Amino acid sequence: MKKDDVFEFFRRLAEENPSPETELEFGNHYQLLVAVVLSAQATDVGVNKATRKLFAEVKSPQDMLELGEEGLKEHIKSIGLFNSKASNVIALSEMLLAEHGGKVPEDRDALVELPGVGRKTANVVMNCAFGAETFAVDTHIFRVSNRTGLAKGKTPLAVEKKLEKVVPQPFRLGAHHWLILHGRYVCKARKPECWRCQVAELCSYKSKNLSED
Template sequence: MTPDSVEEFYRRLAKDNPNPRSELVFKNPYTLLVSVVLSAQATDVSVNKATEPLFKIVDTPQQMVDLGEDRLKDYIRSIGLYNNKAKNIIALSHILVEKYQGQVPADQKALEALPGVGRKTALVVLNVAFNRPTIAVDTHIFRVANRTGLAPGKDVRAVEKALEDVTPEKYRLHAHHWLILFGRYICKARKPECLRCFESDLCAAVKETGIPLQS
């Protein structure tokens, strides 16, 4: 896309959803961190269903440590890879208590050093909990960036770098959520809803074929 097209692409996203929010339900930076760790290879809906009762009794690292790994598993066993996720959540909670006085650090390297926390999780936490203008590339964003021509790249890091380069500063804070929600509900993987898409005239995939991807 040209710079003018990129500007228009984001302008439309902002108009459609001026104040986007994560669909994960959380109470504070710590419960957000737990939710994002749980969301790997799982839907936000499934994570919220599991954490609703959990977060009624646990919302700090110390409370999670006191709960223990076995009891945590009882709450999250409906989520894929729950055994390994429970182990990581208890381990990272110990570290937060012992090293950060029970607080989630607002630092990418510190976050990425926690068990079960990779680059994407760290960037999501920085964006949502600490209002940092980071863009964490998940499968939805990767698809949207390549399909539309917004920021093509052959891998996640390439797309992340491309989005950082092309996204105007005034849209950086919310870009992550706009693109995720757009990919989740309109520019879907198997059945993109081009006929109701407000970006179709800017989309490289539509321009290439001359017709919407779905009739």
């Protein structure tokens, strides 16, 4: 995708949704971190359903440790991989208290040292909590970036690095939200709804489905 087309791509997405945000529900940085860890291989809707009662009770790492691993499992048992996720959340809560004064660190290197936190999770937290211009490449962003020709790459890291290079201001802060939402609701995996896509003419996808039928 050419430089001018990239700018227009994001301009159109921004025009439709000027202030994009994560669809995960949270009340503070710690709850955001927990929600993102729980969202791996799960839907935001499913995570939100599980965390509403959890976050009414748990607002800090200390609260989580007082709830305990078994108590956490009861809250999140509807989420896939809940056993390993519960173990990670308890472990990262202990580490936050021991090494970070109970606060979520802003630094990617410190974040990825936490149990259950990979680069994608760290990028989401840095962006949503601290306003960092990061690109958290999930399955939606990977698909949209490759399909449209915006940022092609064979791995999530390759796509992230390409996005770092091509996404212009003033769109860098919101870019990964726009791409996720576009992939979730328009540029869907099995049947992209090209007929209602506001960036279809900028997209290099060869099998565009321009008819709703």
